[in-house]
Amino acid sequence: xxxxxxxxxxxxxxxxxxxxxxxxxxxxxxxxxxxxxxxxxxxxxxxxxxxxxxxxxxxxxxxxxxxxxxxxxxxxxxxxxxxxxxxxxxxxxxxxxxxxxxxxxxxxxxxxxxxxxxxxxxxxxxxxxxxxxxxxxxxxxxxxxxxxxxxxxxxxxxxxxxxxxxxxxxxxxxxxxxxxxxxxxxxxxxxxxxxxxxxxxxxxxxxxxxxxxxxxxxxxxxxxxxxxxxxxxxxxxxxxxxxxx
Numbered sequence: 001x002x003x004x005x006x007x008x009x010x011x012x013x014x015x016x017x018x019x020x021x022x023x024x025x026x027x028x029x030x031x032x033x034x035x036x037x038x039x040x041x042x043x044x045x046x047x048x049x050x051x052x053x054x055x056x057x058x059x060x061x062x063x064x065x066x067x068x069x070x071x072x073x074x075x076x077x078x079x080x081x082x083x084x085x086x087x088x089x090x091x092x093x094x095x096x097x098x099x100x101x102x103x104x105x106x107x108x109x110x111x112x113x114x115x116x117x118x119x120x121x122x123x124x125x126x127x128x129x130x131x132x133x134x135x136x137x138x139x140x141x142x143x144x145x146x147x148x149x150x151x152x153x154x155x156x157x158x159x160x161x162x163x164x165x166x167x168x169x170x171x172x173x174x175x176x177x178x179x180x181x182x183x184x185x186x187x188x189x190x191x192x193x194x195x196x197x198x199x200x201x202x203x204x205x206x207x208x209x210x211x212x213x214x215x216x217x218x219x220x221x222x223x224x225x226x227x228x229x230x231x232x233x234x235x236x237x238x239x240x241x242x243x244x245x
Contacts, residue, residue, distance in 0.1 A: 006033040019194035020137055024065075025089030031066050032093075038068050038132045042163060042237075045226035046132070047072045049239050050161055056128040059108075060084065062117050062150060063134030067094035073130055074107050084113045084120065118145055122153040129153060129160045135203045143208065147215040151244055160217065160242040163224060164205050166234060208240070217242035 007015070007030045015023040024031075031037060050072075057080075059073035064083030073081040085091050091112050115121050117134075129150050138146055150160050168174035178200040189195040205221075212219050219242050223235035230236055 006030050016188070016196060017192060018196065020197050021087055022194075023196055024087040028066065028087065028089030028093045031090065032068075036133070037066070042132070042224075042227065043068055043072050045224045045237070046130070046161070046163055046239060047075055048226060049222055049224055050076055050128070050130075050159075053159060053161075053241065054128075058082075058126045058128070060122070060126040060129040060150075060153060062120075062129055062131040063137070064094060064112075065090045065132075065134070067097075069130050069132045070094065070110060072132075073128065074110065077108050077128060080109045080111065082111045082113060082122075082126075084115050084117065086114065086116045088114060118142060118149060120149040120153050124152070124155050126154050127158050129158065131160075131162045135162070135208075136198050136200055139197065140202050140207070143211045144215060147212055147217070147242075151215050151217060154244045156244055158244050160212075160240075160244075162240050163237050164203070164208070164240055165237045166230060167204070205238070205240075212240070212242045216244070218245055219243075 007027060011026070011030070015026045018026060027034070054076060056077045059077035059081045061067070061069035061073055061081070061083040064070055064085045065087075067083055070081050070083045083091070083094055085094070091114055095112055113121065118138075131150075135143075147160075154160065168178065182199045182201050185196070185199060189197070209219050209221075219240065222239045222241060223229075224237040224239055225235070227235070227237045
């Protein structure tokens with residue numbers, strides 16, 4: 001799963017026994033060499049699917065990490081792109097440009113803000129908000145508050161977009177892998193403090209849509225066709241498009 005340049009087993013163990021924030025501070029220098037970084041094919045699929053929904057002037061990458069999503073937004077937004085994350089270590093790597101693709105002098109200005117996504121310091125500032133791979137760090141009860149923060153950060157008509165993969169078939173290898181990871185994480189958090197919040201099975205699409213609608217968003221789902229379809233014909237992943245009316 002990891003390249004020789006990635007984190008060692010010892011480094012991963014130290015990270016896993018830290019708080020969520022401290023864990024990512026430690027992992028940041030090698031994060032882009034792990035499977036946890038959103039793959040380029042997903043980034044490309046999201047960018048191509050979002051582009052026809054524009055144009056967009058200002059974009060926000062919520063929980064930006066090392067900046068992979070900012071790279072997508074730079075290709076979609078004309079004026080400015082902002083990445084926000086609570087990890088100082090991840091933002092340090094992002095500022096250095098290690099996570100941003102196509103970081104040329106041309107294109108919109110890029111800024112970085114350290115803040116918790118549950119308390120965003122923006123008000124009606126963005127046309128487009130994006131988030132990639134971060135929702136497992138929020139407990140289900142935190143979703144409405146998180147979505148409300150994004151809603152308040154968008155201008156009227158602004159869109160909040162993020163990909164959601166189809167759940168693995170019950171009984172499949174992927175199903176048991178995710179089930180086992182979440183079970184181990186629950187045991188870890190019950191026995192060890194500070195907690196490290198990361199779960200793969202706490203973001204079901206129906207509940208997520210309900211929470212978005214409850215926040216005030218208008219929601220539609222678009223297939224990410226570039227990522228293929230399952231044997232039953234359903235898409236392997238969908239893009240959630242939540243619009244602030």
